Amino acid sequence: MGRPREFNADEALDRALHVFWTKGYASTSMQDLLDAMGLSKSSFYEFFGSKHDAFMAALRRYGDREVARLDATVCSGGCARRLIEVQLRSVIERPSGDGDRRGCLTVNCAVELAPHDPTVHTAVSSHLDRMEELFHRLIARGQEEGGISRRHDARSLARYFVNALCGLQVMAKADRNTQALNDVVTTILSALD
Helix, strand or coil: CCCCCCHHHHHHHHHHHHHHHHHCCCCHHHHHHHCCCCCCHHHHHHCCCHHHHHHHHHHHHHHHHHHHHHCCCCCCCCCCCHHHHHHHHHHHHCCCCCCCCCCCHHHHHHHHCCCCCCCHHHHHHHHHHHHHHHHHHHHHHHHHHHHCCCCHHHHHHHEEEEEHHHHHHHHHHHCCHHHHHHHHHHHHHHHHC
């Protein structure tokens, strides 16, 4: 029988997530992970398997949290149009201090890894599909309520909003010009008219 684990796996994974999100996959060394997680190499490899396995677990955790957050928004029962606006504006309103320009981990992975890592590609695609489904539910509800125009199909609008949200996250990461970002949000929201 093996020795009992002497660390909290969820806390260790959260620390790994923070390192990957801050530095990116390629720039994160094993030593970065071990230091952040407070683990020995043997404990890391015994529990997580490899750097890539730990990264995939962190990416899944991040995706599950983001989807849960948007699902809570969808289920809140508020005005659908307003909830979409809040979702978009939240990208602009995130803190912008040193080290806080991480953007969205999923979008970062779509650019850094998905083109050449099939496992990451699948995870990113799955996350974006889940986000699309939640936006679809919210937009369809808004169309039923009358606050969102029916001139566009709800599914097409959902795809547009996922794409727009990803682009906005990239812009916010690269440029903190709040007025420019607010102009972009205003234009994005005009698709709901």
